[in-house]
Amino acid sequence: MAGQGVLSGKVALVTGAAGEIGAATIKLLAERGARIVAVDRDADGLKRATQALPASAEVLPIVADVTREDEVAAYVQRTVERMGGLHIFFNNAGIEGDITPITDYPLETFRRVLDVNVVGVFLGMKYVIPVMRRQDGGSIINTASIAGMIGSPLIAVYSASKHAVIGLTKSAAAECSDTKVRINCICPGLIESRMLRSIIDGRNSGTPVPLEKIVDRVPARRLGLASEVAAVVGFLGSDDASYVSGSSYPVDGGRTTT
């Protein structure tokens, strides 16, 4: 598989690769010919996600915690040493934190959510940008959320962290505007996934909610798929997006249009 397709010759590093969006994305990028570096702190999940790739895919799995500067520096260094470069960086690991009002929100969880969702994204860019500058180009895609565009009751801390990802993305893109390093973010909406189920269950005290009610405010009238998020990452990572930087792409079936 590596060596064929529109991304052949590219090295793509994905964090949160064991999760639903990350796993769908390493699959799509590998199918398009990219050589894959898959990073996650969950070793078993990482094994499952990389084993699901086509046998012909070239993949380097790395167990690392994106909040630890030494581990981030090490995953970038190993990528360059083993793969010879880094062209697409999907800076995607994230957690939802607790689903609870601000008045009950534990400070410890607040700090943990910011640590993974904001510090993790910052550290990834801190170590990847110099590599991409040296090789004269690359594409970074950070994962924000529609919760980074609008207020989100009971997940205020998650929402704040994703607003921060959009700010980091725009600022980093501006800092790289004199280079061929492009930096964008995606804002997934209601994606059929463990994380969405966790948020819906948390908001409804574990009581099942009919799908029609969940998609009530989504113009597409359905949940999105991780593969549909991956498709936008595939576009932003490719040379087709050569004039796109500093943008935030909702992948939300129109949820944020009204």
Ligand SMILES: NC(=O)c1ccc[n+]([C@@H]2O[C@H](COP(=O)([O-])OP(=O)(O)OC[C@H]3O[C@@H](n4cnc5c(N)ncnc54)[C@H](O)[C@@H]3O)[C@@H](O)[C@H]2O)c1
């Ligand atoms: N699922 C959705 O509906 C949705 C919507 C909007 C945004 N997002 C965002 O998309 C991204 C991926 O979400 P997902 O649905 O695949 O969630 P997920 O929980 O399935 O995957 C997240 C992955 O990140 C990994 N991770 C968490 N903390 C880490 C750390 N410190 N170091 C390394 N890895 C770590 C987890 O092990 C997991 O494999 C997240 O940033 C999330 O906030 C998801």
